[in-house]
Amino acid sequence: MRALVIDRADRTRAQLCGFLRNRGYEVAVADTGEEGKRLTKEFVPTVAFVAQHLPDMGGDLLIPPLTSQDAGTRVMILAEAVELDKAVHAMKHGAEYYFAKPLDFDHVGMILDGVEALQHSSRENELSRRLDRRKSSRTPTIGESPQIIKVQRLIKLLSQNPTTPVLIMGESGSGKELVARSIHELSLVSGPLVEINCASLSEALLESELFGHEKGAFTDAKVQKKGLFEIAAGGTIFFDELGEMPLTIQAKLLKVLDTHLFRRVGGTTDIRSSARFMAATNRDLPLLVREGKFREDLYYRINVLPIKLPSLRDRGNDILLLADHYVRLLGDSMGRGYMRLAPPVEDMLLAYRWPGNVRELRNVVERALILAGNGPIAPEHLPSEIRGIPSVGKSGGENTRLLPLWQVEEEHIRQVLHATNDNHSRTAAILGISRSTLLAKLKRMAQVP
Ligand SMILES: Nc1ncnc2c1ncn2[C@@H]1O[C@H](COP(=O)(O)OP(=O)(O)OP(=O)(O)O)[C@@H](O)[C@H]1O
Ligand SMILES: [Mg+2]
Structure with missing residues (x-):
């Protein structure tokens, strides 16, 4: 393994070089961007640490030559202080990670763990694994609307940066879990995706579920148990319905995100966490922050490149693409031939508000296929609310109330x-x-x- 450090000679550079050599790296240093470029060609580093500001150029100008190498150098940016917009910019342009000085070497070590794990499998192996993953990824995020194309871009970006936390927001049924799974499957990570629903467990259970417990930690703890953080090692831990997480657990989670360390309940030794953090919620997190129900610091820690899934009603023609997808998919599984949707049916699907989003659309298509038997889907096979017959509240008359x-x-x-x-x-x-x-x-x- 070869590391190239491109930064002015200061204490951090000396410490970093020492740290890397101790880890068994062959280390080269450069003071300027030009020198860094030359060494990139000659030394072909596995990983490069590049200062954000160099005497002769901005560090991000070195990302393309470094990452375009055949060896595909992993680039870490070194910043004097955390500047979120710069970090996002660097990562969008292909940097693997962004560290602020003074360096937290535990953190650097953890990021290098990931890089090294990847290097172990050969490049060819990596490629075929990536292809396999693509194939195994069950449903792609279907859609051509600008909003969904933006989501697809973020999925790609986040799968190329497998240590960045992922936050997915969107209404119920809008595809949050699908997106989380896609990012996990497209990332070249070795571990599993482990999911936990924050709404389904009590506070006490949630803690031992996440961190595990030692034998005898509480009355029911008859044996030592691994928590989800341990099970997800090298993979992803996915917090569904994050907005429902109790505040006390939020504090513990923030600590793990900051230190990458945790303890089993009743335990006395720190365990290092190498699981990537992902979360989804249909709640308005900024509002929960204002109401004091969600920690502000945790929100900012995970809100690096948030994915906001648009509601289905805002995706225009994607409604028809998705309907068509389900007509084929479900029709196939029912042994039907494919039939295009009739124009009046399409108009109704486009006009409806879809409170249950894509999941509701899937159910509507399934129901319509069953009701239509072997014939085409007609308006009468759609539920009354989609045909425009109001079911909530009474309309007309003086008693009409406009409700939130x-x-x-x-x-x-x-x-x-x-x-x-x-x-x-x-x-x-x-x-x-x-x-x-x-x-x-x-x-x-x-x-x-
Ligand atoms: N863009 C899409 N393309 C194809 N299928 C989609 C898309 N978005 C959602 N789906 C499908 O819609 C269904 C609901 O999606 P998912 O479970 O990911 O939603 P969710 O946002 O996690 O919902 P909830 O908030 O209720 O947990 C799934 O069957 C999923 O495969
Ligand atoms: Mg979900």
Whole structure:
């Protein structure tokens, strides 16, 4: 392994070179950008640490020559202080990571762990693995709207920077989990994706679930248990419904993100975490921050390159692309021939608001295929609300009240619950949301006086 350090001669450079040599690296140094370029060609480093400001040029100008090498040097930018916009800029242009001085060598070591793990598998291996992953990635994010193209670009960018935290925001059913899985599968990481739903566990359980526990840590702890952070080593730990995470656990999570260390419940030794952080939420995190329900520091720590998934109703023609995709996919699995949707059906799909987003669309297509039998899908195979027959609230007359969205949502949830005799699974299916999302909504509704 060869490391090239391009920075002025200061204490940090000396410390960094010492650290790298101790780790077994062959180290070369350059004081200027020009010298760095020359060494890039001659020395072909595995990894390069490049100062953000060099006497003769900006460090980011060195990213293209370094990364375009056949060896594909991994570039780390060294900054005098954290400047988020500069970090994002550097990473967008191909830098692997961005470190602020003074360097935290535990952190540097962890990032190098990842680089080294990749180097172990040969380049060819890497390529074929990448292709396999692409193939195995079950559904691509379908869509051609500018909003979805932006999402697809971010998926690619984040999969090329496998240590950057990932935050995915979007309404229920808009594809947050699909995006998380795509990023994981496209990243060249060796470990698994481990998912935890923050709404589904109590505070005490959540902690031992995440960090594991030692034997005897509490009454039920009969044996030592590994937590999800350990199980996700070298892979991804995905926090679904992050907005529901209790504040005490948020504090612990922030500590792991900052130090990359954690302890099992009842444990006394630090364990190093090498899992990538991903999270999804359908809540408005900035609002939760203002309300004091979500830690501001944690929010800023994970909000590096956030992905905001557009609602389906804002994706224009993508609605038809997705409908067509499901007609083919589900039609195939039912042994039907493919049939284009009739224009009036398309118009109704385009005009509808899709509160349950893509999941709701999938359910609507599935239902319509069943009702249509072997014939084409016609308007009468669509649910009444899509055909434009109002089901929530009474319209017309003097009593028409204009309600805020949350109230309509709550009323509608109550109606559906009533109609299903309080059956949560059926209610969730009808609403086009996951059962855990429904439970979270009910929990919130119960809190409102
Ligand atoms: N752009 C897309 N292309 C293809 N399929 C999609 C797309 N977006 C979402 N889906 C599909 O829609 C369904 C719902 O997506 P997903 O479970 O990722 O949503 P979610 O945002 O995590 O929902 P929730 O908030 O309820 O957990 C899945 O079957 C997923 O494969
Ligand atoms: Mg989800």
